[in-house]
Amino acid sequence: MLTLVVGTCLPVVLATAMASAATAAEPKTQAAPAPPGPNNCILCHGDKDLWEGEKAKLLVTEADLAGDIHWQSGMRCQDCHGGNPRAEDIKQAPHAAEDGFRKVASPKDVPEFCGKCHADIEYMRRYRPSPRTDQLAEYWTSDHGHQLKTAGDLKVATCISCHDRPHGSGAERHTHGVRPVSDPASLVYRTRVAKTCSTCHSDKKLMAGRQYHGHPLPCNQYDEWTQSVHGKAMLDKGDLSAPTCNNCHGNHGAVPPQVDSVANACGACHGKVAKLFAGTRMRHKFDLVGLPGCATCHGSHEIHQPSDAMLGMQSGAVCVRCHEQGKFGATLAGAATARKLRADLERLKSGIEQAQDTLSEAEQLGMEVSQPQFTLRKASDALTNARSLIHAFQPDPVEKALAGGQEVVAEVQQHADHALAEHRTRRIWLAASLAPILLVILLLLLYIRSLPAATGGVE
Amino acid sequence: MSLASSENPPEKLRWPGRLGAFFQQRLGLDSLAALAAKKHVPVHRTTLFYFLGGMALFLFGVQVATGILLSLYYKPSPDQAFESVRAIMTEVDFGWLFRSIHSWSANLLIGILFLHLLTTYMMRAYRRPREITWMSGVVLLGVFMAFGFSGYLLPWNRLAFFATRVGTAIAGSVPVIGEYALLMARGGADITGDTLARFYALHVVILPLATIGLVGLHLFLVQKHGISIPQRVIRKHGGEERVPYMPFVPHFLLRDMVGWYLALGILAALAALFPWELGQKADPFGSAPAGIKPEWYFLFMFQALKQLPAQLWGIEWLEGEVVGVLFFGFCGLVVLLVPYVDFGASRGRPRWILNFLAALAVGFFIFMTAWGLR
Numbered sequence: 001m002l003t004l005v006v007g008t009c010l011p012v013v014l015a016t017a018m019a020s021a022a023t024a025a026e027p028k029t030q031a032a033p034a035p036p037g038p039n040n041c042i043l044c045h046g047d048k049d050l051w052e053g054e055k056a057k058l059l060v061t062e063a064d065l066a067g068d069i070h071w072q073s074g075m076r077c078q079d080c081h082g083g084n085p086r087a088e089d090i091k092q093a094p095h096a097a098e099d100g101f102r103k104v105a106s107p108k109d110v111p112e113f114c115g116k117c118h119a120d121i122e123y124m125r126r127y128r129p130s131p132r133t134d135q136l137a138e139y140w141t142s143d144h145g146h147q148l149k150t151a152g153d154l155k156v157a158t159c160i161s162c163h164d165r166p167h168g169s170g171a172e173r174h175t176h177g178v179r180p181v182s183d184p185a186s187l188v189y190r191t192r193v194a195k196t197c198s199t200c201h202s203d204k205k206l207m208a209g210r211q212y213h214g215h216p217l218p219c220n221q222y223d224e225w226t227q228s229v230h231g232k233a234m235l236d237k238g239d240l241s242a243p244t245c246n247n248c249h250g251n252h253g254a255v256p257p258q259v260d261s262v263a264n265a266c267g268a269c270h271g272k273v274a275k276l277f278a279g280t281r282m283r284h285k286f287d288l289v290g291l292p293g294c295a296t297c298h299g300s301h302e303i304h305q306p307s308d309a310m311l312g313m314q315s316g317a318v319c320v321r322c323h324e325q326g327k328f329g330a331t332l333a334g335a336a337t338a339r340k341l342r343a344d345l346e347r348l349k350s351g352i353e354q355a356q357d358t359l360s361e362a363e364q365l366g367m368e369v370s371q372p373q374f375t376l377r378k379a380s381d382a383l384t385n386a387r388s389l390i391h392a393f394q395p396d397p398v399e400k401a402l403a404g405g406q407e408v409v410a411e412v413q414q415h416a417d418h419a420l421a422e423h424r425t426r427r428i429w430l431a432a433s434l435a436p437i438l439l440v441i442l443l444l445l446l447y448i449r450s451l452p453a454a455t456g457g458v459e
Numbered sequence: 460m461s462l463a464s465s466e467n468p469p470e471k472l473r474w475p476g477r478l479g480a481f482f483q484q485r486l487g488l489d490s491l492a493a494l495a496a497k498k499h500v501p502v503h504r505t506t507l508f509y510f511l512g513g514m515a516l517f518l519f520g521v522q523v524a525t526g527i528l529l530s531l532y533y534k535p536s537p538d539q540a541f542e543s544v545r546a547i548m549t550e551v552d553f554g555w556l557f558r559s560i561h562s563w564s565a566n567l568l569i570g571i572l573f574l575h576l577l578t579t580y581m582m583r584a585y586r587r588p589r590e591i592t593w594m595s596g597v598v599l600l601g602v603f604m605a606f607g608f609s610g611y612l613l614p615w616n617r618l619a620f621f622a623t624r625v626g627t628a629i630a631g632s633v634p635v636i637g638e639y640a641l642l643m644a645r646g647g648a649d650i651t652g653d654t655l656a657r658f659y660a661l662h663v664v665i666l667p668l669a670t671i672g673l674v675g676l677h678l679f680l681v682q683k684h685g686i687s688i689p690q691r692v693i694r695k696h697g698g699e700e701r702v703p704y705m706p707f708v709p710h711f712l713l714r715d716m717v718g719w720y721l722a723l724g725i726l727a728a729l730a731a732l733f734p735w736e737l738g739q740k741a742d743p744f745g746s747a748p749a750g751i752k753p754e755w756y757f758l759f760m761f762q763a764l765k766q767l768p769a770q771l772w773g774i775e776w777l778e779g780e781v782v783g784v785l786f787f788g789f790c791g792l793v794v795l796l797v798p799y800v801d802f803g804a805s806r807g808r809p810r811w812i813l814n815f816l817a818a819l820a821v822g823f824f825i826f827m828t829a830w831g832l833r
Binding site: 366367368370371426427429430433434437438440441444445447448451455 | 545548549555703704705706709710713714716717720721723724727728731732733734735736737739
């Protein structure tokens with residue numbers, strides 16, 4: 001899976017990485033792209049009749065290239081592939097080595113091919129003031145890079161596995177057009193990263209027999225991620241800030257986070273919780289017994305929306321896993337603390353609900369309760385804060401936060417009860433004031449009856 | 460013996476009588492009493508409608524009294540308006556009661572005025588010599604609707620803010636003067652603190668002064684021309700002088716008072732059982748709430764304007780909203796000039812076309828309002 005993730009990001013990496021590699025191989029800064037001239041490459045490579053069967057991968061039309069960031073920037077075939085684009089006949093040897101033709105004979109050649117430019121800071125600066133040029137270097141540190149270089153595994157992801165698939169076939173084929181990462185049509189646009197990684201990492205045949213640090217690579221990471229709170233946030237709600245593969249595994253230098261760095265990976269977004277956890281004895285014990293930090297309780301790819309049900313010693317709670325039977329040295333005192341914290345959380349939740357119900361009732365009766373409603377948010381904030389503080393694995397800060405919430409609830413409940421009581425009082429006073437009004441009306445009517453009736457016409 | 464005509468009160472009177480004599484001598488109350496004694500109110504099948512004017516006057520009094528009390532605590536600035544109204548509702552003793560009565564009474568007043576206008580129209584009480592009485596009444600209805608529109612914004616809540624934005628934008632679509640009127644009303648391009656200040660000034664100074672003048676004129680004319688009697692009633696009794704009557708004081712006044720007490724009880728009940736809600740504080744940068752609606756008495760126009768297409772019959776310069784606004788403006792002008800539109804007035808005969816138009820207008824009003832409230 002991780003390999004796939006890396007593969008997803010490889011195209012971008014490769015582009016950059018290639019540039020880096022090229023820089024290493026050719027210390028001299030490359031020349032700018034040649035001025036536009038005749039480009040006869042398309043004459044042959046754009047002719048569908050010439051490229052059939054096995055050779056179909058060499059078919060490149062101008063339509064394919066239209067979306068390519070390189071093509072759009074004015075680069076032409078020879079700027080990447082070398083050769084002589086002015087050759088009008090195949091006999092003129094457009095692919096001659098003396099013309100600098102660069103053959104990509106194997107996936108092994110891809111990283112350096114792209115890295116020729118993308119690792120060359122001076123070259124890349126022509127297109128962007130502060131470009132990344134570390135992708136190639138990162139790639140060689142990734143598990144993909146390692147497998148490619150040391151094991152000669154030609155099926156691992158390289159740049160074009162993720163950024164472009166110009167020479168595939170059928171669904172595997174992507175147009176010969178590398179798009180910027182910010183382009184929603186790019187294979188590595190945020191919402192497409194996971195799917196791109198899954199192209200390899202969900203392929204059981206491809207993953208069969210592959211291992212990472214002695215563990216077989218699974219194939220269900222994508223399915224798990226789509227069911228996770230992160231996947232749903234991105235795919236269902238369109239939240240582009242939700243994490244996808246590369247946020248935890250890296251992109252060009254993709255590797256799975258190590259056991260002792262999981263918390264740091266999660267902490268990249270969940271900073272407060274990670275900071276709380278980092279200073280705990282629990283963290284220390286996790287490290288000692290080799291538990292993967294946050295993932296121990298929350299899982300890795302299939303991370304669900306945390307709930308209060310995770311806390312405590314009842315069925316379904318995560319504390320039970322260790323504290324019930326003293327696994328990994330977990331104590332019974334910890335179990336008692338978990339029970340108490342859960343009970344206190346429930347108490348505050350129930351208090352908030354009750355106060356809200358009373359406020360709603362008062363509001364429906366027309367009472368003005370907007371201020372207490374606003375105040376009640378502080379209790380909800382306290383509840384959220386307490387839930388975060390649980391990751392400190394110390395009861396005191398949690399209890400303090402919950403106690404603050406209870407104070408707010410008590411104050412709001414008092415206001416809400418007062419509003420209801422006032423509404424009742426108003427009805428009593430209404431009845432009390434209507435009585436004299438009706439009495440006056442009655443007396444007036446009686447007096448009116450005693451008056452002479454309407455007189456006849458005026459004489 | 461008239462006490463007022465006497466320069467020196469008889470010494471045998473005790474202090475209450477002497478106090479009365481004191482004021483009668485100085486204020487000339489006996490002439491008012493004499494005037495009231497001569498005032499008669501015709502008695503017939505639709506005499507009940509005569510109470511609507513008095514009821515409107517009573518509710519106006521309630522508005523003045525509660526409005527003065529509210530003004531003691533209200534702060535007309537965007538930063539404080541909402542909070543001050545909330546304080547009135549929650550902290551000021553009986554503040555909730557006065558604000559709720561003020562709001563409910565305003566709505567009842569507009570409703571009573573609509574009925575007053577309709578019944579006056581159906582009884583043809585606008586005919587000569589009462590044309591100015593009618594017109595002053597129509598203008599008063601417009602003034603009270605302006606009271607409602609300006610007062611709606613004062614709590615500076617979300618619904619009022621956006622409804623005022625929509626309302627003023629509609630007014631701004633009037634050709635030629637629309638843009639100027641919009642800037643005048645808002646005090647700028649959008650609803651801001653300047654708008655609130657203007658609406659407050661309009662609500663508590665300009666409109667009350669106009670109302671006092673118009674109500675004074677209206678009452679003077681009612682007093683001068685007497686109460687109109689429908690032609691049907693006159694014909695039935697064989698002449699105006701043969702129509703039965705009751706003295707204004709005490710017969711009619713006491714019946715008026717029954718209505719006023721009844722209205723007071725209804726207002727108290729509405730305020731206690733259904734306090735006027737405050738809503739959420741306006742956020743000029745927030746999104747408009749769904750289903751913005753003006754007060755019910757503007758709803759028929761709002762709902763009708765909503766149905767009009769952007770361009771009528773696809774003609775680019777014929778904007779639906781502009782045509783709609785001009786149409787309602789024209790209708791308002793026709794209502795104002797009804798005494799001069801009723802060509803049968805000189806013959807004193809009812810015209811079926813006028814009844815038909817009134818029924819059409821009332822039907823349109825009810826249908827559009829119900830549709831808008833749905």
